Amino acid sequence: MSDDALKLQPGGGVPDVWRECPDCGLLTTLPRMRPGFVAECPRCSKTLWRMRRTPFPFPITCGIAAVMFYAYTIVAPFLEISAYGRFQLARIETGPDQLRLQGFALLGLLVLGVTVIMPGIKLGLMLFTLLGLESRFVSARLLKLAFRWHERVGPWAMVDVYLLGFLVAYTRLTAIASVDLDTALYSLIGLMVMMAAAEAALDSEAVWRALDVAEQHSDERHHRPPAESDYAFEGPTTPGDLVGCHTCHLVNRADHGDRCRRCHGVLHTRKPNSVVRSWAYLVAAVALYVPANMYPVLHVTQLAKTQNFTIMGGIVELVDYGLWPLAILVFVASITIPLLKLLTLGYMLVQIQLRNGDHLLGRTRAFRVIDFIGRWSMIDVFMISILVALVRFGQFANIRTDIGAPAFASVVVLTMFAVIAFDPRLMWDAPRVEYLQTGTEADDAAAGVPA
Numbered sequence: 386m387s388d389d390a391l392k393l394q395p396g397g398g399v400p401d402v403w404r405e406c407p408d409c410g411l412l413t414t415l416p417r418m419r420p421g422f423v424a425e426c427p428r429c430s431k432t433l434w435r436m437r438r439t440p441f442p443f444p445i446t447c448g449i450a451a452v453m454f455y456a457y458t459i460v461a462p463f464l465e466i467s468a469y470g471r472f473q474l475a476r477i478e479t480g481p482d483q484l485r486l487q488g489f490a491l492l493g494l495l496v497l498g499v500t501v502i503m504p505g506i507k508l509g510l511m512l513f514t515l516l517g518l519e520s521r522f523v524s525a526r527l528l529k530l531a532f533r534w535h536e537r538v539g540p541w542a543m544v545d546v547y548l549l550g551f552l553v554a555y556t557r558l559t560a561i562a563s564v565d566l567d568t569a570l571y572s573l574i575g576l577m578v579m580m581a582a583a584e585a586a587l588d589s590e591a592v593w594r595a596l597d598v599a600e601q602h603s604d605e606r607h608h609r610p611p612a613e614s615d616y617a618f619e620g621p622t623t624p625g626d627l628v629g630c631h632t633c634h635l636v637n638r639a640d641h642g643d644r645c646r647r648c649h650g651v652l653h654t655r656k657p658n659s660v661v662r663s664w665a666y667l668v669a670a671v672a673l674y675v676p677a678n679m680y681p682v683l684h685v686t687q688l689a690k691t692q693n694f695t696i697m698g699g700i701v702e703l704v705d706y707g708l709w710p711l712a713i714l715v716f717v718a719s720i721t722i723p724l725l726k727l728l729t730l731g732y733m734l735v736q737i738q739l740r741n742g743d744h745l746l747g748r749t750r751a752f753r754v755i756d757f758i759g760r761w762s763m764i765d766v767f768m769i770s771i772l773v774a775l776v777r778f779g780q781f782a783n784i785r786t787d788i789g790a791p792a793f794a795s796v797v798v799l800t801m802f803a804v805i806a807f808d809p810r811l812m813w814d815a816p817r818v819e820y821l822q823t824g825t826e827a828d829d830a831a832a833g834v835p836a
């Protein structure tokens with residue numbers, strides 16, 4: 386990309402192809418795109434736009450299939466076990482319900498939230514937006530609101546992680562009782578595959594562009610002049626800063642707290658109070674990391690003999706059964722990932738505060754990794770919810786959870802909040818890289834904008 390590409394429009398408007406890299410804050414322009422092309426940030430290689438060949442029909446088809454699987458998953462049982470002449474079956478909400486009955490209502494709500502409620506909301510918002518765009522009966526402003534929320538709930542829909550938790554629970558159950566897989570398991574797998582396919586095929590940039598066109602058409606139809614805040618092309622009243630939208634990634638000329646001209650989300654130059662908020666979540670997570678690993682997460686009673694398991698104890702038991710791959714999986718998910726997140730994020734926050742400009746690329750990549758892997762730590766929490774749902778055979782065999790489980794779940798959630806609050810662009814800002822300001826002022830002068 387040449388510097389010439391970064392020219393403001395006459396009057397100071399920001400061209401629609403401008404992008405601020407969400408990871409390093411570099412101001413750049415999207416190249417001419419064709420289906421199948423990928424636009425990357427020239428500095429940190431962050432994917433800015435992956436243009437899909439069929440941005441609408443394929444995600445809609447997958448989404449509709451996912452809704453059918455979802456409906457079946459909610460009503461049907463997915464696992465049955467029998468032991469000591471008795472029989473138990475579990476639906477997806479049985480685990481959260483048992484957690485509530487054992488006095489861990491918030492933990493139950495969390496499991497229900499990320500396995501049932503959030504996937505449902507995410508799926509619903511995606512289909513509402515895409516079908517609304519196709520039908521043209523729904524107001525484009527409402528569709529934009531729906532799609533904004535779709536982008537936000539994304540990381541909290543954890544059907545894929547739940548399935549891995551199921552795998553671990555299943556292996557442990559076979560040691561206690563005879564286990565039968567039930568039909569909802571297959572629909573759960575179908576739901577995961579369809580949601581992943583829809584997600585992979587969804588082209589957010591294409592959706593935002595289509596939503597913008599739909600809104601302009603409806604404004605013309607209703608003879609509504611564009612609101613002053615919608616388009617800054619006529620010449621903004623105040624010069625404002627160049628602010629990349631955090632939701633739709635369009636660059637706006639705006640003041641802190643204005644709304645994006647495309648998605649109408651609130652704009653912030655950087656995530657508000659990012660460092661302080663990240664630290665707060667991180668410190669809380671560190672404080673809970675100790676009880677999460679010290680206190681038992683499971684009490685397993687079998688024939689009047691009770692064993693207590695901490696997270697590490699559960700891993701040792703898997704090793705005792707000879708289930709090395711599962712033991713490694715749980716060790717990585719429950720011990721390594723949370724620790725890695727705490728250390729990496731703490732290191733990055735210190736580096737920002739020290740205004741250190743070393744290894745920026747490496748740190749940005751590390752941030753992407755901890756952002757991607759964070760949710761997989763929930764495997765153990767899901768495993769616990771499945772075990773307590775099924776093993777309820779009185780004094781013969783019984784599994785209860787304990788204070789270690791909510792502490793561990795809190796660590797996972799708090800580190801996820803810490804990563805969401807963290808703004809990686811601050812790492813690049815910290816050593817006072819002045820390219821953004823100088824670039825803008827030079828462009829302003831070239832475009833004839835008064836300072």
Ligand SMILES: [Zn+2]
Pocket residue numbers: 406407408409410411426427428429430431
């Ligand atoms: Zn970048």
Ligand SMILES: [Zn+2]
Pocket residue numbers: 630631632633634635645646647648649650
């Ligand atoms: Zn936006």
